[in-house]
Amino acid sequence: MKHLGYVAMLVFTVFGSFWLELILRIGVLRQLKRLVLTIAPVALVFIAWDAYAISRHHWFFDPRQILGVHGPFHIPLEEYLFFIIVPIAAIMTLEAVRTRRPNWIIGDEQASK
Amino acid sequence: MSYTGLAFTAVAIAAVIDLFLLHTRLLMRKAFWTSYAIILPFQLLTNWWLTSRFIVSYNPNEIIGKRLAAAPLEDLLFGFSLILATLALWVALGQRGFGAKNSR
Numbered sequence: 001m002k003h004l005g006y007v008a009m010l011v012f013t014v015f016g017s018f019w020l021e022l023i024l025r026i027g028v029l030r031q032l033k034r035l036v037l038t039i040a041p042v043a044l045v046f047i048a049w050d051a052y053a054i055s056r057h058h059w060f061f062d063p064r065q066i067l068g069v070h071g072p073f074h075i076p077l078e079e080y081l082f083f084i085i086v087p088i089a090a091i092m093t094l095e096a097v098r099t100r101r102p103n104w105i106i107g108d109e110q111a112s113k
Numbered sequence: 114m115s116y117t118g119l120a121f122t123a124v125a126i127a128a129v130i131d132l133f134l135l136h137t138r139l140l141m142r143k144a145f146w147t148s149y150a151i152i153l154p155f156q157l158l159t160n161w162w163l164t165s166r167f168i169v170s171y172n173p174n175e176i177i178g179k180r181l182a183a184a185p186l187e188d189l190l191f192g193f194s195l196i197l198a199t200l201a202l203w204v205a206l207g208q209r210g211f212g213a214k215n216s217r
Binding site: 005006008009012013016031033034037038039041042045046049053056057058059060061062065066083086087089090091093094097098101104105106107108110 | 142
C-alpha cells in the first residue's frame with residue numbers, strides 16, 4: 001500500500017473538488033476544449049520546471065511511495081497527473097464561487113451571455 | 114537557479130500574465146482571492162502529506178528553509194503560481210468565447 005502514498009493525495013484532490021461539478025452544476029468538465037487549452041500550456045511550463053528541478057536535485061521522490069511509472073525526463077506519473085488534477089480543482093473552485101456569488105465579477109461574463 | 118529563486122520568479126511571471134499579458138486582473142478580484150482562500154487549506158494539507166511523509170523531499174541547499182505545515186515555503190509559491198496562471202488563462206479563454214454557459 002505504501003506505493004500509493006502520492007496517488008492518495010491525487011485521489012483526495014479529485015474527491016475534494018469534483019463533487020462541485022455534480023452538486024453545483026458548474027459545467028467545467030463539459031467545457032473540454034477550454035479546459036485542454038488552459039491546462040496544456042501551463043502544464044508544459046511546470047513539467048519543464050519539474051524536469052529541471054529533478055535533474056538539478058532540487059527535489060526527489062521516495063521510490064517506495066510512488067507507483068514507479070515514469071514519463072519523459074524521469075518525472076513520475078503522479079507528477080504529470082498533478083499538473084492536470086490540481087488545475088482542474090482550482091478552476092472548479094473558481095466556478096463554484098461564481099455560482100454562489102453571481103454578482104462578483106470574474107472578467108469573462110460578457111462573452112458568455 | 115535555486116528552488117527559492119524559481120518560485121519567486123514563477124509568482125512574478127504569473128502576476129505579469131494575469132495583469133499585463135491577458136489583462137484578466139484576477140489579482141484585483143474578490144472572486145479570485147475567495148477561491149484561493151478556499152484552496153489554501155487544501156494546498157497546505159496536500160503539501161503536508163507529501164512532505165511530512167517524505168514522498169517528496171527537498172535539497173536543503175535549494176530552499177531557504179522556512180517551512181509551512183512541513184512543506185517548504187517555496188511550495189506555497191509554486192502552487193500559487195500554478196493556480197494563478199491556470200485561472201488567468203481559463204478566464205481569458207472565456208473572454209474569447211470559449212465559455213459554455215449557453216450549453217447549460
